[in-house]
Amino acid sequence: MDADNRRLILLDGKYNVSGQPPLWDRSSLLLRWSRGGGQSRWVVELIVNVELRLEYGQDTTRRSLRTFSWGGPSWEKRVRNSAKVRASNGFSVLVTGAAGFVGTHVSAALKRRGDGVLGFDNFNDYYDPSLKRARQALLERSGVFIVEGDINDQALLKKLFEVVAFTHVMHLAAQAGVRYAMQNPGSYVHSNIAGFVSLLEICKSANPQPAIVWASSSSVYGLNTKVPFSEKDRTDQPASLYAATKKAGEEIAHTYNHIYGLSLTGLRFFTVYGPWGRPDMAYFFFTKDILKGKSIPIFEAANHGTVARDFTYIDDIVKGCLGALDTAEKSTGSGGKKSGAAQLRVFNLGNTSPVPVSDLVSILERLLKVKAKRMVMKLPRNGDVQYTHANISYAQRELGYKPTTDLQTGLKKFVRWYLNYYKPGGKKSAV
Numbered sequence: 003m004d005a006d007n008r009r010l011i012l013l014d015g016k017y018n019v020s021g022q023p024p025l026w027d028r029s030s031l032l033l034r035w036s037r038g039g040g041q042s043r044w045v046v047e048l049i050v051n052v053e054l055r056l057e058y059g060q061d062t063t064r065r066s067l068r069t070f071s072w073g074g075p076s077w078e079k080r081v082r083n084s085a086k087v088r089a090s091n092g093f094s095v096l097v098t099g100a101a102g103f104v105g106t107h108v109s110a111a112l113k114r115r116g117d118g119v120l121g122f123d124n125f126n127d128y129y130d131p132s133l134k135r136a137r138q139a140l141l142e143r144s145g146v147f148i149v150e151g152d153i154n155d156q157a158l159l160k161k162l163f164e165v166v167a168f169t170h171v172m173h174l175a176a177q178a179g180v181r182y183a184m185q186n187p188g189s190y191v192h193s194n195i196a197g198f199v200s201l202l203e204i205c206k207s208a209n210p211q212p213a214i215v216w217a218s219s220s221s222v223y224g225l226n227t228k229v230p231f232s233e234k235d236r237t238d239q240p241a242s243l244y245a246a247t248k249k250a251g252e253e254i255a256h257t258y259n260h261i262y263g264l265s266l267t268g269l270r271f272f273t274v275y276g277p278w279g280r281p282d283m284a285y286f287f288f289t290k291d292i293l294k295g296k297s298i299p300i301f302e303a304a305n306h307g308t309v310a311r312d313f314t315y316i317d318d319i320v321k322g323c324l325g326a327l328d329t330a331e332k333s334t335g336s337g338g339k340k341s342g343a344a345q346l347r348v349f350n351l352g353n354t355s356p357v358p359v360s361d362l363v364s365i366l367e368r369l370l371k372v373k374a375k376r377m378v379m380k381l382p383r384n385g386d387v388q389y390t391h392a393n394i395s396y397a398q399r400e401l402g403y404k405p406t407t408d409l410q411t412g413l414k415k416f417v418r419w420y421l422n423y424y425k426p427g428g429k430k431s432a433v
């Protein structure tokens with residue numbers, strides 16, 4: 003192209019992408035003597051260097067841009083103290099997602115029995131971070147320190163393994179929720195795939211390598227219609243991106259077990275509920291909205307088909323998690339190299355008795371002594387499946403897992419906690 007015909011492109015000086023530096027950062031302005039068409043003149047040339055960034059591992063919300071401060075002698079001391087084992091033959095466990103619902107309960111239970119526990123959490127704002135801070139305060143009182151950081155931060159994870167020789171990792175940090183995946187798909191890839199790989203990379207290089215127990219999900223059964231769901235059933239038809247990222251995690255676990263000899267146990271949780279639960283889950287926001295007199299959407303399948311869940315109480319899940327840690331064999335690798343076959347397991351942790359969502363609402367009505375404004379709606383096509391039901395015989399055999407809490411009993415405990423926590427001056431009850 004003749005120099006004279008070049009177009010000068012001007013960009014709006016304010017234009018940039020999600021907090022990244024301006025696109026023309028590396029662009030250049032050239033002043034050049036040009037000849038052509040019988041004329042000679044000075045030409046001003048702006049060469050715009052545009053990069054198109056498609057970062058699939060990147061959570062595009064504000065929270066991924068947060069930075070955390072860590073390090074220093076007093077920080078290391080807190081890390082070491084928290085992870086210190088007090089019981090003979092106790093473990094030293096790194097719990098990721100420790101300010102989350104399951105993470106808080108598991109951390110508290112491990113600490114109670116004398117294991118060393120170091121928490122890890124990024125305190126993101128997927129739901130009210132003040133609830134996470136209240137859980138953190140609770141753990142703090144029992145001697146569990148939560149390091150603030152993202153599992154994608156390899157420098158921080160590496161540092162933690164330099165300070166403490168963790169025997170186990172209980173990996174519960176994740177982007178949860180089935181329906182939110184339609185709104186923010188990137189956050190699922192960021193936490194459940196990129197974050198998991200980041201953690202496994204550090205674990206495989208650690209010396210000694212820890213054994214890892216991590217949270218998968220009942221949602222991996224997706225469109226499977228064979229009930230109850232057994233670990234042998236197909237899991238290649240996820241109905242949501244959330245489910246797909248959890249299934250991807252199971253395949254990634256296989257790879258790290260196969261190549262590096264990491265001992266890995268995945269736990270497929272079935273709709274876990276209870277005190278200190280997650281406000282994005284139906285039982286939680288139904289309670290809130292019933293009390294406010296707001297109508298609640300109750301999903302039903304085609305032809306008035308029942309939508310039901312195998313709701314599982316948190317204390318039962320905690321026992322399953324501890325059972326998985328206690329039966330986890332050592333990883334076999336060292337320095338990033340495998341030296342023999344290592345354990346690889348996946349278990350259902352459910353309750354084995356599915357309850358229709360409308361029955362869940364009836365129980366809440368009785369406990370709250372308030373009539374719900376029910377708004378029956380067709381199950382939206384955004385990732386929800388109609389029915390879940392766990393076959394737990396494998397977990398029963400291998401982990402001694404035996405759930406004992408029915409939905410009525412568990413919701414009673416939840417409601418008691420909820421009313422206490424949200425009353426003026428509440429927020430301090432124990433786990």
Ligand SMILES: O=C(O)[C@H]1O[C@H](OP(=O)(O)OP(=O)(O)OC[C@H]2O[C@@H](n3ccc(=O)[nH]c3=O)[C@H](O)[C@@H]2O)[C@H](O)[C@@H](O)[C@@H]1O
Nearest residue numbers: 178179180219220221271272273283284299300301359386
């Ligand atoms: O078992 C699991 O693997 C999953 O359990 C829950 O997912 P879900 O069972 O969808 O839990 P809720 O969002 O609390 O929904 C419970 C039931 O209420 C129904 N629902 C939900 C929301 C609503 O507005 N109305 C309604 O009827 C859902 O269809 C579902 O049947 C968790 O949110 C996931 O993180 C977890 O991985």
